[in-house]
Amino acid sequence: MDYFFHILIIALVYTVFALSLNLELGYTGLYNFGHVAFFGIGAYTSALLSLAGFPVALSMVGGMALAGMTGALLALPALRLSGDYFGIATLAFGEMVRLFFLNERWLTKGPMGLPGIPRPFGIQAGVSGLPLYLILCILLTLAVFLAAYRITHSPFGRALKVVREDEFVAQALGKNVFSLKVRIVAVGSLLAGLAGALYGHYITYISPSDFTLNETILVLLCVVLGGRGTQWGPVLGSFLIVFFQEFLRFLPIPVDFGRVVAPIQGMVYGAVLILLMLKRPEGIVPEYKV
Amino acid sequence: MADYYAQLLLNGVVAGAIYALFAVGLTMVYGVFRFINFAHGELIAWGAYLTLMFSQVLPFALAVVPSMMLVILLGIGQDRYIYKPLRQRGRITLLIASIGLSYLLRNALRLIWGSDLQTYGFEAARGLSFANFIITRTQLAMVAAAVVFLGVLYGLLKFTMMGKSLRAAADNMDLAEIMGINMRRIGLTVWTLSALFASAGGVLIGMDTNLEPMMGLTNLLKAFAAVLLGGAGNIWGALVGGLFIGVVENLGVAFFSPGYKDAIAFAVIILILLFRPTGLFSIIGGMR
Numbered sequence: 001m002d003y004f005f006h007i008l009i010i011a012l013v014y015t016v017f018a019l020s021l022n023l024e025l026g027y028t029g030l031y032n033f034g035h036v037a038f039f040g041i042g043a044y045t046s047a048l049l050s051l052a053g054f055p056v057a058l059s060m061v062g063g064m065a066l067a068g069m070t071g072a073l074l075a076l077p078a079l080r081l082s083g084d085y086f087g088i089a090t091l092a093f094g095e096m097v098r099l100f101f102l103n104e105r106w107l108t109k110g111p112m113g114l115p116g117i118p119r120p121f122g123i124q125a126g127v128s129g130l131p132l133y134l135i136l137c138i139l140l141t142l143a144v145f146l147a148a149y150r151i152t153h154s155p156f157g158r159a160l161k162v163v164r165e166d167e168f169v170a171q172a173l174g175k176n177v178f179s180l181k182v183r184i185v186a187v188g189s190l191l192a193g194l195a196g197a198l199y200g201h202y203i204t205y206i207s208p209s210d211f212t213l214n215e216t217i218l219v220l221l222c223v224v225l226g227g228r229g230t231q232w233g234p235v236l237g238s239f240l241i242v243f244f245q246e247f248l249r250f251l252p253i254p255v256d257f258g259r260v261v262a263p264i265q266g267m268v269y270g271a272v273l274i275l276l277m278l279k280r281p282e283g284i285v286p287e288y289k290v
Numbered sequence: 291m292a293d294y295y296a297q298l299l300l301n302g303v304v305a306g307a308i309y310a311l312f313a314v315g316l317t318m319v320y321g322v323f324r325f326i327n328f329a330h331g332e333l334i335a336w337g338a339y340l341t342l343m344f345s346q347v348l349p350f351a352l353a354v355v356p357s358m359m360l361v362i363l364l365g366i367g368q369d370r371y372i373y374k375p376l377r378q379r380g381r382i383t384l385l386i387a388s389i390g391l392s393y394l395l396r397n398a399l400r401l402i403w404g405s406d407l408q409t410y411g412f413e414a415a416r417g418l419s420f421a422n423f424i425i426t427r428t429q430l431a432m433v434a435a436a437v438v439f440l441g442v443l444y445g446l447l448k449f450t451m452m453g454k455s456l457r458a459a460a461d462n463m464d465l466a467e468i469m470g471i472n473m474r475r476i477g478l479t480v481w482t483l484s485a486l487f488a489s490a491g492g493v494l495i496g497m498d499t500n501l502e503p504m505m506g507l508t509n510l511l512k513a514f515a516a517v518l519l520g521g522a523g524n525i526w527g528a529l530v531g532g533l534f535i536g537v538v539e540n541l542g543v544a545f546f547s548p549g550y551k552d553a554i555a556f557a558v559i560i561l562i563l564l565f566r567p568t569g570l571f572s573i574i575g576g577m578r
Contacts, residue, residue, distance in 0.1 A: 031385055031386075077560065077563055078563060084381060085522075087326070088326065088514045089563050092511055092559045095511060095553075096553050099556075103550060213507065217390075220386065220389070224386060259404070260401055262397075262400075263397040263398070264397070265397075266394075266396070267393075267394050267398055270393035270394025271390070272390070273386060273389065273390025274372055274387050274391055274394065276386075277372075277376060277379075277383045277384075277386055278372065278375060278376065
C-alpha cells in the first residue's frame with residue numbers, strides 16, 4: 001500500500017510538471033526543451049530555504065517565485081527568437097542550470113546533493129508520512145489543474161492559442177504577442193518550480209543528477225503522449241508513464257540484466273516519441289478543434 | 291605567461307576546428323530543410339563508437355571507413371524514414387521526432403557499449419614542441435582532417451554543378467525544384483556530408499580525449515552555438531563560429547573554474563540570442 005502511495009505521489013508531481021509544460025508547449029506552441037531547469041530551481045530553492053530554517057510552506061512559495069522570475073528573465077531575451085531557436089536556447093539554459101548546481105558547492109554542495117530536506121506542515125519523513133503527503137499532493141495538483149483550466153479557458157488562453165496557430169493573426173487582432181508569451185513562460189516556470197519543490201520535499205534528498213535532460217524528455221513524453229493542448233492529456237500521460245516505469249520493476253529481470261534496463265527504457269521512450277509524431281501527433285486525447 | 295595564453299589559444303583552435311566540422315553539417319541540414327536536427331550529436335557519438343568496435347578487428351585507419359559508411363547510412367535513413375514523412379507536418383513535430391530519435395540512439399549506445407568512459411587505447415605519446423608550444427600528433431591530425439574536409443567542401447560548393455544546385459536549394463527549395471534540380475539527390479548529398487563530417491569529428495574527439503555516451507549531446511550544444519554565431523544556414527559562418535567557440539572555451543579556462551568549460555558555449559548561445567539573433571557573421575555571404 002505504501003508503495004502504491006509512493007507511485008501516486010510521483011505521478012502527481014509529474015502531472016503538475018507536465019501541466020506546466022503543456023501551457024507553453026501545448027497551448028502556446030513554445031518548444032521549451034529546458035523545462036527541467038525550473039523544476040530544479042524550484043527544488044533547490046525550496047530545499048535550501050527550508051534547510052536554512054524557514055517554514056517549509058514559505059520555502060516552497062520562494063522556490064516557485066524564483067523559478068517564475070527566472071523563467072520571465074530567460075523569456076525576455078529567448079523569446080526574441082522564433083521556434084527552433086527558442087528550443088536551443090532553453091536546452092542550453094537547462095544544461096547551464098545543471099552545471100550551476102554541480103559546480104557551486106558553497107551553495108548546493110555540488111554532486112553530493114542536499115540530504116535531509118524537511119517535509120512541509122510537520123509531515124514525517126519516511127513511510128509514515130506518505131498518506132498525508134499524498135493528500136497534500138492531490139490538493140496542490142487539483143489547484144494547478146484548475147488554475148490551468150482557468151488560464152486556458154480565459155480570453156488570455158484563447159489569445160495564446162491564436163499565437164500558436166498564427167502569430168501574425170494575433171498581432172492583427174491587436175494582441176501583444178511578446179507579452180503574452182513572456183507571461184505564459186513565467187506561469188509555466190512557476191508551476192514547474194512547484195512541481196520541483198514537491199519532488200524535493202517528498203524525496204528529501206536532491207542532487208544535480210535529478211535534473212538532467214532525461215527529465216525534460218520524460219515530461220515532454222508525458223505531454224505529447226497524453227495530448228498536447230488538452231486539459232486531461234498531460235494528466236493521463238503522466239500517470240501512464242510513471243505507472244509504466246514502476247511496473248517495469250516487477251518484471252522478473254535477472255540481476256545480470258539490471259544494467260540494461262535503463263537504456264532499454266530510454267530507447268522505448270525515444271521510439272514512442274518518434275512513433276507518436278509519425279502516427280498520432282495529437283496524442284491519446286486529441287485536442288478539440290472548434 | 292604570454293606563452294600560457296598562446297598555448298590555450300592553440301588548443302582552442304584545435305578544438306574549434308572539430309566544432310566547425312559539426313557545425314557545418316548541422317547548418318547545411320538547416321539551410322536546405324529548415325529544421326534543426328537534434329539527433330546530429332548522436333551521429334558524432336555513433337561515429338566514434340562504431341570506430342571503436344571495428345578497430346578491434348581492423349587496423350585503426352581502416353576501421354574508420356566502415357564506421358563512417360554506417361553513420362552515413364544512419365543519416366540518410368533517419369531522413370528517409372522519419373524526417374521526410376514529417377516534413378509537411380510542421381516544425382514542432384519534426385523537432386520532437388528528432389529529440390526522440392536522439393534519445394533513442396543515445397540509449398542504444400549505452401545499451402551496447404555501457405556508460406563508462408572508453409578509449410581507443412592508444413599509447414600516450416609525447417607532444418611535439420615547436421618554439422614554446424606543445425601539440426600532440428592527434429591534435430595535428432584533427433586540424434589536418436578539418437582542413438581537408440572543409441577544403442573539399444569548399445571546392446564542391448564552389449566549382450561543381452552539385453554545389454551550385456545545393457546553394458540554390460538552400461536559397462529556395464521550391465524554386466530550385468521548379469528549375470529542375472533533383473531534390474532527392476540534394477537531400478542525399480546533404481545528409482551524406484553532414485553525417486560524414488559528424489562521424490569524422492567524433493572519431494577525432496575520441497582520439498583526443500575519450501568516448502562516453504553523452505559526447506554527442508555536449509558537442510551538439512557547441513555546434514548549436516557555432517551555428518547561431520554564424521547565422522543559421524551559413525556554412526562559412528558556422529566554420530568561423532566553431533573556431534570562435536573553441537578558442538573562447540579554452541581561454542575561458544584561464545578565468546573560470548574548468549567545471550564551467552561547457553557552460554561557456556551555452557553562455558555564448560544566450561548572449562548571441564540576446565544581442566544578435568541573426569548571427570555575428572550574417573554579412574559574410576556563404577551557402578545562402
